[in-house]
Amino acid sequence: MLQTEPDLSERLFFEIDFTNGAVAAVSGGSDSTALLLLLKDHLDRTAPATKLLAVTIDHGLRPDAASEARAVAGVCAERGIAHRILAWSGPKPSSGLPAAAREARYRLLAEAAEGEGIGLILTGHTADDQAETVLMRQARDEQEGRGVAGMAPATLYDWQSWIVRPLLDTQRATLREILRRASVGWAEDPTNEDDAFERPRIRAALAAADGGQRMGNALALAGRAATEREELGRRAAALIRGYASQPADGLIRLDPDFVTSGDDRAVVYALRILLATVGGVGFLPDQARSEVLFDRLRGEPFRATPFGAAPFRATLSRTAVDARRAGIFLRREARNLPPAAPAEENALWDGRRRITLSDKSDALVIASLSIAPLGVASAAKHANARDGTPPNLVRAALAVEPALWRGGKCLGLSGNSQVAAAVAFQPVVAPFARFLPSFDLEPAGAVAELVGAPPAPVLPFGRRSAGS
Template sequence: MLTRAHEPLPDPGRLFGDLHLAGRTTVVAAVSGGGDSLALLLLFQAYLARLAAPPALVAVTVDHRLRPGSGAEAEAVARLCAARGIAHRTVAWRARRPASGLQAAARAARHALLAEAAGAAGTDLVLTGHTADDQAETVAMRAGRGGGRGMAGIAPATLYDGRVWFVRPLLGTRRVALRRVLQAHGVAWHDDPSNRDPAFERARLRAALDEPAIAARLTEARQAAAARRGLNRSAAALIDAAAARVAPGLLRVDPAALAGEAETAVHALRLLLAVAGGRDQLADLARTRALAARLAAGPCRATLSRALVVRRREGVFLLREARGLPAVPLGADPVVWDGRYRIARREAEIPPAGGDAATIAALGRVPVPAAAIGDGAPAALARAAMAAEPALWRGGVCLGPTAGRAAVACTPVTGPWVRHLPAFDLGPAAALARLVGAPEPPASPWRGHIEPLA
């Protein structure tokens, strides 16, 4: 239902009251100059004014430099912020534009630039102006692509690169209500012309969605999010109880657990496959169900999502299959190797041998110390798993595994969430981090639950 003129404006206390700000000295608000983000800025400033010791507010505008007027729009935001006593900075996307997938590239650049700006401001919190209308449009787009887990829509918070939370306090607020906030403050806003360009899928859906359709999509999103959280909780409990790392790169799962409640077992298997194979997407649902049936039937061997899965008497084992393992230069900046490890050079310089720079590549077949093999881990599988682990190479010579080397920082990561971790998935992400020895994700910035009040 559209917000009518006599209805009260959105309440900042309701929008931001459950946001955990204690211990945070600064919060970044992403402000493009559009109506949604400008309203976010005004509402959050009003909320901070109610606090006894509020964090500093920094507005950051990303200038994608895709339209001639983008610089002027950023300057308009800067003037508004100066008039309201808000710190502001503009960051520009200066990288070379791709020949295709421009919108996706711009979105990735925006996230990276905002995360960088948050780091410079000394915070891990970036607020964005996504609305209930955006949520309805997103769910409609995902429904057109087959639905699935994506029907939960936009998460109320997403952890970016393991270090910065992108938080969306306005997901329960309609766009028309935010326009009324701007009108009440006498603030003009800019409408991006691409929002009305039928060349873009979101613009077409925005024009097509009427009020009943928006309400239906928002209901779908709430129900799907609740179902996703519930399934994640049960899958995380299964992983904690039934899975173990029994050798470097080798996971063991109790077959009885995978033969249990079908939906939970299949989801847990999809998660384990993604981590073992270093994939950023979960394995195909239909193929995982078929694999689960094979595992329940008895001993077997299969590959899926770059993972080798072996059912033996001792258990179900998962490891990285021996193909497509990358070789990448070792530098001071961290790189995610094979979707399974974040690796960087610790020392300022690792001297080259004969002019050859150091690289990270798979270890290959080497003897595995007995102390590295846990109880019930078949030696042959432990050797195969170890062969796919990262090692330091230089001049065509393997210098040994990266694990434990003083010169190299090597930290496991959980494949599906290396770059983006939706708050929906915090439970299984933490369970898988415990399993592989990765750092556990930080708690959600929403106090007591993972989403703001609707």
């Protein structure tokens, strides 16, 4: 048993639901090694039957990576913990390497978890990492403080696996002390010392004389920003539930009262989330440009012409905005749509739809199909305007929806024929489809309901571990 402050592991893990097991992401550094030992200690005491898998990713970027991974294997073997080393074998980009490595790391961790039927991944991010992240984002003057909330205690990856960070309130020094007392060594990553990088520079500043104070301030700031972000998200979610509808696939209607509802900050936030979702963009549109759009929508947007009021039109985040008396309508703009592509299981189409193939579908039939936008001609056949929605907008929205094609022939939208039923195009909430921080669960859930995306898996908190 580990010699720690009596209830440290109880405090760190008691809220997490381990019913379906856990993957621990262990690099071999001090933080994740301590995470693994504390977690093992906790599970042994409270739920020894829990499936625990430690995973080390070998990015193949440093000569020592393989031996560090083997050292983790040794620690695991001594303690009877299942361990796997996974190599990042894909091509390495010449720029943006850290981001690509991170992307590959999460993908491999999620695949390992999914392969074992585990929906929970634990990482060793600490209070020090959190303070560094907040200071870096502050230095970049992140818009409206959203990013200053830092890392969330849990983040949903690929709308599927929860990444949980139980050590976010624990300092690295505490973890290292635990390892020293247990006589367990760890690897030092030389890039952490390399002051050519921003994070090590900030880390060094936090280690200086007044570092403790700076760290405390950064963490307090993150706490306040997180509360504010959640609160704003709740208000945006309420607006989306109250004012937004989907009169046709790919077409969102906002009641004109949406923009005059009084909570301007939440309206702009909701608008940004909806624009990114409709456009299939993984990040929210720029705050300033979104505010300009909001001002136009709130003003008198319709131009008087000799033929009556003309709709106001704008484009932001690949989304065409069309405001008229019947409402504010959002749809994917018709430019830069993806070219025809084969139907591949789990592929993301245009950032907007997850492709899923039915189990019963015949591989040869699938291979003969491609996915491309429905197009204007076919859309005209499908467009049944409902609820007074302008038919031209329904047609324009359907024209950019994914459809199945064989040769030059359109087989229609998913589900419209026997062949088409083999392929489903599941809507996704684009800005949160890859990473959904728990701060943003409310607005993401409201948008998921609106567009017909599956609900996000339940947050793995709020329950005592099985057996306790």
